[in-house]
Amino acid sequence: MNDLPTLMQLSTSPEATGTGIVQPSGVVPGAVHAVPARGAIEVTWARHLDEVREAQRLRFEVFAAEMGARLTTPIPGHDVDLFDDYCEHLLVRDAPSQQVIGTYRVLTPAQAKRVGGTYSDTEFDLTRLRTLRPRMVELGRSCVHPDHRHGGVIMALWSALADFMVRNELDTMIGCASIPMLHNGVVSGDAAASIWQQVRKTHLAPIEYHVLPRLPLPVEHLDGSIAVDPPALIKGYLRLGARVLGAPAWDPDFNTADLPMLMRLADLHPRYRKHFLGA
Numbered sequence: 001m002n003d004l005p006t007l008m009q010l011s012t013s014p015e016a017t018g019t020g021i022v023q024p025s026g027v028v029p030g031a032v033h034a035v036p037a038r039g040a041i042e043v044t045w046a047r048h049l050d051e052v053r054e055a056q057r058l059r060f061e062v063f064a065a066e067m068g069a070r071l072t073t074p075i076p077g078h079d080v081d082l083f084d085d086y087c088e089h090l091l092v093r094d095a096p097s098q099q100v101i102g103t104y105r106v107l108t109p110a111q112a113k114r115v116g117g118t119y120s121d122t123e124f125d126l127t128r129l130r131t132l133r134p135r136m137v138e139l140g141r142s143c144v145h146p147d148h149r150h151g152g153v154i155m156a157l158w159s160a161l162a163d164f165m166v167r168n169e170l171d172t173m174i175g176c177a178s179i180p181m182l183h184n185g186v187v188s189g190d191a192a193a194s195i196w197q198q199v200r201k202t203h204l205a206p207i208e209y210h211v212l213p214r215l216p217l218p219v220e221h222l223d224g225s226i227a228v229d230p231p232a233l234i235k236g237y238l239r240l241g242a243r244v245l246g247a248p249a250w251d252p253d254f255n256t257a258d259l260p261m262l263m264r265l266a267d268l269h270p271r272y273r274k275h276f277l278g279a
């Protein structure tokens with residue numbers, strides 16, 4: 001993200017705990033869960049720096065080694081950025097091996113204030129979301145180990161996130177959902193432009209929530225007519241009831257087109273509301 005302009009003013013000396021993780025006051029992460037899936041898995045919130053490092057190693061394996069992202073990181077073999085110390089880190093473990101096989105990080109409103117904004121602020125002008133910020137969390141760095149990409153892991157993550165939102169009286173989630181620029185062996189933005197043309201017709205947020213990319217993908221100069229499915233994670237978000245907030249930004253470090261997305265608990269599809277919230 002070093003090439004993107006930012007309006008953020010970043011803290012250079014955060015108040016940290018002995019683990020090196022900034023302590024988010026008043027946040028209730030939730031309990032440890034054992035969730036049945038294809039094999040036993042466990043969902044936990046990181047409490048110590050070594051647990052955060054496990055998540056960062058998985059992120060590096062997926063984003064850099066598998067997807068080819070150019071990561072500027074202070075720790076070799078780990079995906080580390082300035083937001084990590086301010087986030088809660090959600091982990092899914094394979095129960096027999098205790099290996100971290102899935103992760104999200106969550107930036108709460110209080111912690112976003114402390115760090116000066118969200119990761120999404122570096123990619124988009126979020127001015128129109130200012131009234132949502134007091135109860136808005138940012139989700140990011142979502143990934144699942146390639147050997148465990150079945151529905152059980154992501155559903156376990158989403159269930160824990162829903163519990164986190166309810167416990168902390170939060171109601172809105174935002175984040176950047178990535179679309180790889182590589183399509184059929186060719187590096188091009190055509191697939192991303194085509195996905196944008198699809199989702200804008202049926203899943204665009206109301207205009208009062210539209211945001212602008214700081215480094216836009218030039219969709220007007222790309223072929224937006226390719227028959228291509230959105231990535232599984234984006235399709236999952238849309239099934240839940242998420243909305244797209246505007247045109248994609250280009251992330252040159254990850255070589256992806258990033259769609260700004262918003263999910264409000266009030267808009268959760270009834271099927272998933274019952275599953276995640278019991279309502």
